[in-house]
Amino acid sequence: MHPAQHTTVAAPAARDGLRRKWKTVILASLGGSLEIYDFIIYGVFAREIARQFFPAADPLASLISAFGVFAIGYVSRPLGGIVLASLGDRFGRRVIFLVSVLAMSASTIGIGLIPGYASIGVFAPVLLVLLRLAQGFFLAGELPCSITYVVEEIPQRASLVGGLVVFCLNSGVLTATLMSLALHATLDAADVVTYGWRIAFIFGGLIGLLSYWLRTSLEESTEFQRLRSHKSRRPFRTVLRAWPWHIVAGVGVAGIVNAANSLLFVVLPSYLTTVLHVAAPLASAAQNVGIATMSASLLVCAWLGDRIAPRLVHRAGALIMLAGSYPFYRLVAAHAIDPFTMFAVIGFVGGFVNGTYAFLLADLFPTNVRFSGIALSLNLATVVFTGITPLVVTDLLHRIGPIAPGIYMTAIACIGLVAGLVLKRLGGKVERVSHAD
Known part of the structure; x- marks a missing residue:
C-alpha cells in the first residue's frame, strides 16, 4: 500500500479508537456519579428515615440512630476495597465495574422498598443495616476502579480524566441535594416522611441499573490487557x-x-x-x-x-x-x-x-x-x-x-x-x- 493511502486509512482508525476511549471514560465516570448519589441520599433524608425505622419519644435519639446506620456504611468500606480491588487486579477492571454498580443499585432499591418499623418491627432496622453495609462494601471498589480504568485507558490525559471522575462524584452529591429540594417543594412534609424519600432511593437504583446496562459495552482497560501475563496473584x-x-x-x-x-x-x-x-x-x-x-x-x-x-x-x-x-x-x-x-x-x-x-x-x-x-x-x-x-x-x-x-x-x-x-x-x-x- 502506498504510504499516503496507509496514512489516509490510519487517521480515521485512530480517531475511532480515541472516540471509543473517551466513551469508556465517560461511562466509567458517570457510574461513579450514580453510585455516590445512592450512598449520599441516605444522609440527605436521614430525618425521614429516622421516623420510619427508629421511632422514639425523643426525635434527637431517633436521628442519632439513623446517623449511626449512615456511619455503618463506612465500616464495610475497607473490606470491600480489599476484596474488590484484589479481584480487579487479578481478573480485570471491567467485571468489578459491572458487579459494583449492579449490587449498589439493588441495595438502593431495596432500602427504598423496606417496610417501616410500624409494619415489620425490628426486622425493618435490621434489613436497613444489612443493605447499608452492602452499599458501603460495593462503593469501596467503585471510585478506585473508575480512577484505575480511566487513567489506564488515556494515560496521556491522565490528570484530566481522573478529574472527570471526581467531577462526576460531585455531580452525584449535587443531584442528591437537588432531589431533596425537589421532593420537599412538590410534596407535603408528611408525604415526604411517608413515601417521598423512597422515591429518591428507587430513582437512584433504577438509574444505576441503566448505568449497568450501558457499562456492559465496555471492554477491559488497554493497559491491563497489555500486562495480563504480569498480573499479581x-x-x-x-x-x-x-x-x-x-x-x-x-x-x-x-x-x-x-x-x-x-x-x-x-x-x-x-x-x-x-x-x-x-x-x-x-x-x-x-x-x-x-x-x-x-x-x-x-x-x-x-x-x-x-x-x-x-x-x-x-x-x-x-x-x-x-x-x-x-x-x-x-x-x-x-x-x-x-x-x-x-x-x-x-x-x-x-x-x-x-x-x-x-x-x-x-x-x-x-x-x-x-x-x-x-x-x-x-x-x-x-x-x-x-x-x-x-x-x-x-x-x-x-x-x-x-x-x-x-x-x-x-x-x-x-x-x-x-x-x-x-x-x-x-x-x-x-x-x-x-x-x-
Whole structure:
C-alpha cells in the first residue's frame, strides 16, 4: 500500500479508537456519579428515615440512630476495597465495574422498598443495616476502579480524566441535594416522611441499573490487557509488602480531600445554622453554590495537571489551606463574609486538591497492583478523615469556639503538604509525558 493511502486509512482508525476511549471514560465516570448519589441520599433524608425505622419519644435519639446506620456504611468500606480491588487486579477492571454498580443499585432499591418499623418491627432496622453495609462494601471498589480504568485507558490525559471522575462524584452529591429540594417543594412534609424519600432511593437504583446496562459495552482497560501475563496473584499482599510508603503518601494526599469535603458536605451547613445562626434555607442554597464552584474549579485544575506537574497544583491547594484557613474562619466567625462567598471560596480552593488527587494516587502504583493501592489509600483516608472530621470539629467548637474549622483545616493541610512533598520521589508509575518540577 502506498504510504499516503496507509496514512489516509490510519487517521480515521485512530480517531475511532480515541472516540471509543473517551466513551469508556465517560461511562466509567458517570457510574461513579450514580453510585455516590445512592450512598449520599441516605444522609440527605436521614430525618425521614429516622421516623420510619427508629421511632422514639425523643426525635434527637431517633436521628442519632439513623446517623449511626449512615456511619455503618463506612465500616464495610475497607473490606470491600480489599476484596474488590484484589479481584480487579487479578481478573480485570471491567467485571468489578459491572458487579459494583449492579449490587449498589439493588441495595438502593431495596432500602427504598423496606417496610417501616410500624409494619415489620425490628426486622425493618435490621434489613436497613444489612443493605447499608452492602452499599458501603460495593462503593469501596467503585471510585478506585473508575480512577484505575480511566487513567489506564488515556494515560496521556491522565490528570484530566481522573478529574472527570471526581467531577462526576460531585455531580452525584449535587443531584442528591437537588432531589431533596425537589421532593420537599412538590410534596407535603408528611408525604415526604411517608413515601417521598423512597422515591429518591428507587430513582437512584433504577438509574444505576441503566448505568449497568450501558457499562456492559465496555471492554477491559488497554493497559491491563497489555500486562495480563504480569498480573499479581496476591495484589493486596504485594502492595502492602512492596509499596507501604506509597500507601502512607496516598492516605495523606487523599486525606486533605476527605477532610475538606466532609466540612463542605456535612459539617458547615450545621455550623452555619447552629453556631452562626444562619437560616437553614440560606445555608443549603450557599452549600450548593460551593459544590458547583468546586466542580468547576477541579475540572480546570485537572486540565492544568496535564500541562504542569499535578503535584504542584495539589501542593498549591494545601499551601493556601495552610496559610488561609485560620484567618478565613476568623472572618466567617465575625460575620464578615456572607455564606455564599464563604462556600464559593471553599469550593474554589478545594478544586486544587480534588482535581489532582485521582491522578496522584494512580501515579503511586504500577499497573499490576494499581487498583489495590488506590483502593487501600482511598478507603483508609475515607475511614480516618471523613469519619473523624465531624466529631473533631464539633468537639473543637465546644472547646475553642467558632474558629474551630480553621484550626482543624490548618492541621490537615500540614499533613497534605507533607504527603505532597514526597510525590516526586515516589510517583512516576503512570506512563505519560513527564514534567519538570
